[in-house]
Amino acid sequence: MAVFQEIESPRKAEKAIYNKVIPAGEGWMHELLPGQVLRIVDLEGNQAVDTLFFDAENPEDHYSATATITAQQNIYLTTGTALLSESGKTLLKIVADTCGRHDTLVFACSAQSNTVRYSHDVLPMHNCRDTFMNLLANYGDTRYEKRDLAPNINFFMNVPVSPDGNLEFADGVSAPGRYVEMEALCKTVVLISNCPQLNNPCNAFNPTPIQLLIWDK
Amino acid sequence: MDKIWNLTLNSGGKWSGVIGAGKQIRFTALEDGANLSMLLYHARNIAERYNMPDTLKAQHTNHLTKGNVLMSDNGRVLASIIEDDLGWHDTISGYTTRAQTNAKYGVTRYQNIRNDWLRCGEENFTMELVRSGLQKRDLVPNVNLFSKVTCDKSGQMHFHEDHCQKGASVTLRTDMDILLILSNTPHPLDPKTDYPSVPVRMEVLPGAPVTDNDICVTHCPENLRAFENTWEYQLLALPN
Numbered sequence: 008m009a010v011f012q013e014i015e016s017p018r019k020a021e022k023a024i025y026n027k028v029i030p031a032g033e034g035w036m037h038e039l040l041p042g043q044v045l046r047i048v049d050l051e052g053n054q055a056v057d058t059l060f061f062d063a064e065n066p067e068d069h070y071s072a073t074a075t076i077t078a079q080q081n082i083y084l085t086t087g088t089a090l091l092s093e094s095g096k097t098l099l100k101i102v103a104d105t106c107g108r109h110d111t112l113v114f115a116c117s118a119q120s121n122t123v124r125y126s127h128d129v130l131p132m133h134n135c136r137d138t139f140m141n142l143l144a145n146y147g148d149t150r151y152e153k154r155d156l157a158p159n160i161n162f163f164m165n166v167p168v169s170p171d172g173n174l175e176f177a178d179g180v181s182a183p184g185r186y187v188e189m190e191a192l193c194k195t196v197v198l199i200s201n202c203p204q205l206n207n208p209c210n211a212f213n214p215t216p217i218q219l220l221i222w223d224k
Numbered sequence: 225m226d227k228i229w230n231l232t233l234n235s236g237g238k239w240s241g242v243i244g245a246g247k248q249i250r251f252t253a254l255e256d257g258a259n260l261s262m263l264l265y266h267a268r269n270i271a272e273r274y275n276m277p278d279t280l281k282a283q284h285t286n287h288l289t290k291g292n293v294l295m296s297d298n299g300r301v302l303a304s305i306i307e308d309d310l311g312w313h314d315t316i317s318g319y320t321t322r323a324q325t326n327a328k329y330g331v332t333r334y335q336n337i338r339n340d341w342l343r344c345g346e347e348n349f350t351m352e353l354v355r356s357g358l359q360k361r362d363l364v365p366n367v368n369l370f371s372k373v374t375c376d377k378s379g380q381m382h383f384h385e386d387h388c389q390k391g392a393s394v395t396l397r398t399d400m401d402i403l404l405i406l407s408n409t410p411h412p413l414d415p416k417t418d419y420p421s422v423p424v425r426m427e428v429l430p431g432a433p434v435t436d437n438d439i440c441v442t443h444c445p446e447n448l449r450a451f452e453n454t455w456e457y458q459l460l461a462l463p464n
Contacts, residue, residue, distance in 0.1 A: 010378055067361035072277075073318030076381065077412050082316070083379035093363050095321055112286065112316060114277030119299030123282045123450045154361050156297075158277050168375045172287045172312070174280055 011107035012086035016188050018044065018222050025221035031214030032203035034138040036146050038063050039191035042224025044102065047199075048186040049163045051215035053179030055202040057115040057135045059159035060090060060098045063194035066150045068092045069157040072111045082168060084109040084160065090189065093157070098195045103188035106181045110161040112174065115139060116204045125206045135200035142198060151196075161202075162187050164209050176207045227427040233260070233408040235421035236343035240352035240405040242267045245398050245458075246431040248306070251369055252393040255422035257385070258370040259411040261319045261345045263363075264294060264302045267401040268461070270358060272296045276315050276365035282446040286375065288313045288367065291443040293399070293450060300454040301447075302402050304440035307395035310388060314368040317381070319345025320409050329419045342419050348407035356403055369394055370424075371411045383413035397431050397440075399454055 020026065023046075029035055031054070039045060047056050060070040071093040076082045078091055085107060090099045115135035122130050136156065143151045163181040168174050203214050228247075232254070233239060243249065251260060266272035275297035283292055290308040293301045305313075325344040326332075332341040345366070353362050372387040410420045434441065434451075441451050 067359055069361065071318065071363075071365075073316060073365045074321075077317050080381045080413065081379045082375050082381065093360065095323055112277055113281045114275065117278075117297065117299070119297070119453065120275075120278045120282065120295075122453060123278070123295070123299045123446050127449065127452070152361075153271050154359075157364055158275070166281075168286045168379070170374055170376050172285055172374065174284055174286045176281075 013105060013107060014086040014103045015105060016046065016103035016186070018046070018188070020220060022222060023220040024223050025219070027219050028216050029199065029201045029219060030216045031201050031210070032133050032138070033201055034142045035197070035199040035219060036142040037197050039195045039197060039221070041191055041193050044188055044190045044222045045197060046186050046188040046220045047162055048184065048218040048220070049106065049181045050183060050218055052183040052185070053163065053181050053211040054215045054217055055164040055204065055209040056162040056217055057159050057200040057202055058162055059139070059157065059198040061151070061155065061196040061198070062092055062096060062098060063196045066155060066196065068094050068096065069155055070098060070159065072158045076111050082111055084111060097192050099189040099191050101187060101189050103186070106163050106185040106187060108165045108180045109187065110164040110166040112168070113161060113166050114158040115200060116202065121206065129206060132205065133203040135202050138200040139198060161209070176209060178208050179211060227429045230425060230427040233406060233424045233426060235408060235419070235423060237408045238343070238348035238352055238406060240356060240403065242401060242403050243398050243428065244401050247398050248395055248429040248431045249398065250393055250395040250427045250429065252425045253370050253388050253390060253422065254425055256388060256390050257420055258388050258422050258424050259409070259414065259420070260369040260424050261407040261409055262367040262369060263349060263405040265403040266296055266302065267403045270403065272298045273362065273364060274302055274367070280315070282450065283444060286316060287372070288315055291439050293440050293447055294367070295450055299450055300457055301399040301450050303396045303398050305394065306397045306439065307393070309392040310370065310394065312372040312387065313394065314371040314373045314411070315365065317368060317373050317412050319349060319366055319407060320412050321346040324412060328417065343409055345407045345409045348409060349405060352405045368411050373413060381413060383411065383415065385415070
């Protein structure tokens, strides 16, 4: 898996049961029923969308980056990739992808990791992990706590890894209107932060809105 | 310096314990092909833990060796790699599960073969986490000492079978008080079909003070700032 499988979706926006635009710097936490399909649209191109998943029946079983990439023996995601939980359960499967490059290794930005990567002065800047923590606290289910914030996927983000072990943040390969679509195989809670990062090219230095659509089975 | 404590972890073995800041921990492979799965938590604030992505992106690398630090999700240094014979330790592949272990090496049960039943990272980590008052929610990407996995241009992961030679060692320095959890279980991508796990010796030695030209502090500006975050924590939180 993970040579880019460009597959367009047959689904039409008019038939979606849910359709919402999320501005940069904001987030979303929502439960998908089995069979529902979520599409994340990169409306203006090269916007990183930090996305984490939980087994809704057992939230301590979170999405696992290492289980997912090791199962397919590839660090990149595309159509056909099974998104696995820590216990090995398939939470979702990617069913359409028109971007071709999504990151599994660099997680969500935080105020603290920003001070390490850039300078201590950036401590006040908004970041994904703050959005995540706020969403968890307000979701209304105390089974979700800070310890549940495991490394997430960064859709539309380009982080190439070289054979000799270097890792870099490169300009994105996404473009306006590109999307990734995934089908829930079990009841899954989705946690999204539309990344506000301004210090590296993950949002092309211009964080922009995304669109979320859901279709029923 | 004389070691103050040591333990040999046999094939399939597990261990966890609190190790205070300022100590050195030397791991030595007692045979070829060792793999030691490892998790670290901040002993004084257990919600803070080793974070693989923060560690890798700050140091612009997808693997760990001398000069690298193991960062927490609070931008601090839990431990530093101060000596390394191998030049590469893996941290992107995770640990073995019960399902994988049964499928790859055959189903084994204590009832049948007693303490020779084949252990897995998932269960070893779970037991040690629960023992420390943590839960499965606290399972996160681990380090696999002694293993090398490279990624080619298409992202394909390749396990290097001849990487770890008998006698190879790697030394960590603890920079904060840590809860260390170890599982001496196979690497998930090791293709060998006869449970590839060999004994690993662990020695704890007194550490030396961290100087300004420390190899991990000076490795890159990001590491210096992570150390500054760590020293700030110590200044504010610890007794003088």
